Amino acid sequence: MTASPAVAPPPAQHRERLLGAYFCMGVLFGIVLTKGELASWFRIQEALRFKGPYLYEVFASALAVAAPGFALLKRRARALTGEPIVVPPKVLGSGVRYVAGSVLFGLGWALIGACPGPMFALLGAGVGVMSVVWVAALGGTWVYGWLRPSLPH
Amino acid sequence: MVSFLLKPWPWYVTGPLVGLVAVALLAIGNKPFGVSANLRHICAATFPGRVEFFKYDWRSRGLWNLVFVAGVVAGGFLGGVLLANPDPAAITPQAQASLAALGIRDFTGLVPRQLFTWHVLLSVRGLLMMVGGGFLVGFGTSWAGGCTSGHGISGLADLQPASLIAVISFFAAGAAASVFLLPLLVPR
Numbered sequence: 001m002t003a004s005p006a007v008a009p010p011p012a013q014h015r016e017r018l019l020g021a022y023f024c025m026g027v028l029f030g031i032v033l034t035k036g037e038l039a040s041w042f043r044i045q046e047a048l049r050f051k052g053p054y055l056y057e058v059f060a061s062a063l064a065v066a067a068p069g070f071a072l073l074k075r076r077a078r079a080l081t082g083e084p085i086v087v088p089p090k091v092l093g094s095g096v097r098y099v100a101g102s103v104l105f106g107l108g109w110a111l112i113g114a115c116p117g118p119m120f121a122l123l124g125a126g127v128g129v130m131s132v133v134w135v136a137a138l139g140g141t142w143v144y145g146w147l148r149p150s151l152p153h
Numbered sequence: 154m155v156s157f158l159l160k161p162w163p164w165y166v167t168g169p170l171v172g173l174v175a176v177a178l179l180a181i182g183n184k185p186f187g188v189s190a191n192l193r194h195i196c197a198a199t200f201p202g203r204v205e206f207f208k209y210d211w212r213s214r215g216l217w218n219l220v221f222v223a224g225v226v227a228g229g230f231l232g233g234v235l236l237a238n239p240d241p242a243a244i245t246p247q248a249q250a251s252l253a254a255l256g257i258r259d260f261t262g263l264v265p266r267q268l269f270t271w272h273v274l275l276s277v278r279g280l281l282m283m284v285g286g287g288f289l290v291g292f293g294t295s296w297a298g299g300c301t302s303g304h305g306i307s308g309l310a311d312l313q314p315a316s317l318i319a320v321i322s323f324f325a326a327g328a329a330a331s332v333f334l335l336p337l338l339v340p341r
Contacts, residue, residue, distance in 0.1 A: 016182075016212075016213070016216050016217050017182065018181055018182055019216070019217060019220045021181050021182075022178070022181070022182075022184070022217045022218075022220045022221045022224070023220050023221065023223060023224040023227075024224065025174055025177055025178060025181070025221060025224065026220065026221040026222060026223060026224020026225045026226075026227070026228060027224040027225075027227050027228040027231070028170070028174060028224075028228060029171070029174045029221075029224070029225050029228060030224060030225040030226065030227060030228015030229040030230075030231065030232060031228040031231050031232040031236075032162075032167055032170045032171060032174070032228075032232075033225070033228070033229065033232070034228070034229055034231075034232030034233040034236075034237075034263065035161055035162045035167075035232045035236060035238075036161070036162045036164075036166070036167030036168075036170070036171075037161050037162075037167070037238075037242060037263075038167065038171075039229065039233065039263050040242050040263050040264075041263065041264040041265060041268075041269075042242040042244050042248070042252070042260050042265070043242060043244065045248070045251075045252060045331055045335075046244045046245065046248035046251075048324075048327045048328045048330075048331035048332075049248065049251050049328070049331050049332060050328065051244070051245055051247040051248035051251050052244055052245035052247065052248050054164055054244075057164035057165070057168060058164045058167050058168040058171065059168065059305065059306075060168065061164060061165055061167075061168025061169050061172070062168040062169065062171035062172040062175075062306055063172065063306065063309055063310055064168075064169070064172065065168070065169045065171075065172025065173055065176065066171075066172035066175045066176055066306055066307070066310035067309075067310040067311075067312070069172065069173075069175070069176030069179075069310070070175075070176065070179065070307075070310045070311050073176065073179050073180055079179065079180055079181060079182050079183040080180060080181050080182065081181065081182040081183070083182060083183040084183065085179060085180075085183050086183065087179070087185065087307075087311045088185070089311075089313060090298065090299075090304075090308060090313050090315035090316060091315070092314060092315045095315065095318055097296050097297055097298065098297050098298075098304075098315050098316075098318040098319040098322065099318060099319075099322045100296060100297075101292075101293050101294070101295070101296030101297025101298070101319070102293060102297040102304070102318075102319040102320075102322035102323040102326065103293070103322050103323070103325075103326040104289050104292055104293030104296065104326075105289065105290055105292075105293025105294045105296075105297055105300060105323050105326075106293070106322060106323035106324065106325065106326025106327035106328075106329075106330065107286075107289050107293070107326050107327070107330045107334065108285070108286040108287065108288070108289025108290035108291075108292075108293060109286075109290060109301075109323060109326075109327045109330075110286075110326075110327040110328075110329075110330035110331040110334065110335055111282050111283075111285060111286030111289070111330060111334065111335060111338065112282070112283060112286035112287060112290065113264065114264075114290075115188075115189075115290065115294075115300050115301040115302075116188040116189040116191070116192065116290065116294060116300045116301075116302070117188040117225060117300075117301065117302055119287075119290070120188065120191075120222045120225040120226050120229065121225050121226070121228065121229030121232070121233065122229060122233070122263060122264065123226050123229065124225070124226035124227060124228065124229025124230035124231075124233060124234075125229045125230060125232070125233025125234055125237075125263055126230070126233065126234055127263065127264055127269055128271070129269050129270065129271060129273075129274050129283060130269070132274060132283060132284065132287070133283050133284070133286065133287035133290075134287065135287070136283070136284040136285075136286075136287030136288045136291065137192055137287040137288065137290045137291035138192055138195060138196060138291060139287075139288055139291060140192075140287065140288035140289060140290065140291025140292035140293070140295070141192040141193055141195075141196050141291040141292065141294075141295045142196050142200065142202075142204070142207075142291075143288075143292060144206070144291070144292045144295040144296055145193070145196065145204040145205075145206030145207050145295065146202075146204050146206075148204075148205070148206050149205070151296065153296075
């Protein structure tokens with residue numbers, strides 16, 4: 001996620017490489033979200049109502065792979081593109097944004113039964129009204145950007 | 154063989170693959186796995202207005218991620234249409250009972266087909282649920298600087314305290330909203 005410091009000057013003439021690899025990873029993630037039922041409204045409500053362990057098992061096993069993977073990669077100097085591997089720390093600050101922002105996100109997550117990844121996957125899965133949910137999410141993002149100077153972070 | 158492909162995956166296949174995607178993005182090009190940043194990139198690319206938050210070079214910072222979510226949409230088609238599970242979601246009997254109390258008894262598909270329809274969208278409750286819910290997801294993830302992927306996977310895997318605060322907050326709010334708020338907005 002792009003954590004704050006708002007506008008960093010872009011590096012001059014940056015040209016992204018290996019875009020095809022990101023697309024393939026996206027396809028894999030989209031299949032995982034649908035076949036793994038992370039994009040399932042039923043699975044999300046099951047977890048949020050503490051009626052089943054599925055989502056928690058998925059999270060725990062994902063972290064069991066990602067945490068050692070991240071630790072290992074941070075010791076290896078470079079990515080395939082040649083860029084050094086750096087995971088930028090999320091600035092804690094007062095912490096207000098992480099509590100208030102996440103509480104609002106959590107409310108929305110329960111109401112539609114989908115977080116941003118599944119929202120994209122469900123578009124592909126042909127759930128038509130998801131396009132309206134999606135436009136509403138863009139609206140929410142835009143209003144946040146507009147109000148940002150007056151919100152605590 | 155075909156019926157095997159249509160079956161949903163168990164957690165021990167799904168979870169490690171999610172972790173693998175996050176690790177792969179870092180290994181390929183030092184990219185942070187996180188989906189909600191795309192909402193910002195799309196605003197920046199299409200309708201930045203005079204908002205400072207959207208004034209940055211989205212091509213250099215976000216193009217890879219927009220390509221990634223284009224893949225997610227394609228993957229959603231493969232997994233959710235071509236290889237769609239024909240059976241009801243195998244949620245626990247307790248979850249079934251809990252949702253039946255909301256009037257939801259058809260557990261086939263990825264979302265309840267009685268809920269996510271244009272007809273429901275045009276009702277006051279349906280509008281509040283879908284447009285209100287979507288708005289909160291966009292506003293909240295942007296404010297928090299991440300969602301279930303950016304904080305829940307990337308941030309926690311990197312042992313970031315900010316992400317732990319975020320994850321506890323959105324799970325607590327989500328749990329409360331699923332039990333107390335959702336029943337008010339599900340049309341009956």
